[in-house]
Amino acid sequence: MQNLLQLLCETGGRRAVKIVHHIQGRIRLRATPELRPLLAGQESKELLASLTEMAGIVNVNVNPLSASLVVQYDPKQIPFQAWEDLFHGNDAQANEVLLLIMQGRA
Helix, strand or coil, rough: CCCCCHHHHHHHHCCCEEEEEECCCCCEEEHHHHHHHHHHHHHHHHHHHHHHHHCCCCEEECCCCCEEEEEEEEECCCCHHHHHHHCCCCCCCHHHHHHHCCCCCC
């Protein structure tokens, strides 16, 4: 099974998670029901490790019970609009920055 990070990169996040709340520097994401198992156990630990190693990511908290992630990020490195564009399926330059970071190429 793919990990959640790979799924986010491949689908632009549209099918994997939804934005629950977003303010500059902090975003809460909720996984879709079919992806909730990826937020438990070893998969959760791997996701947490992958996300915290990314450029611009300050801190990540995973809550498997609510199937949510809270990501604190540096808005100087990852624009606010990048998250919005990525998870709403907008094809924009801002989300390309975020995808490159997620793929480890930025």
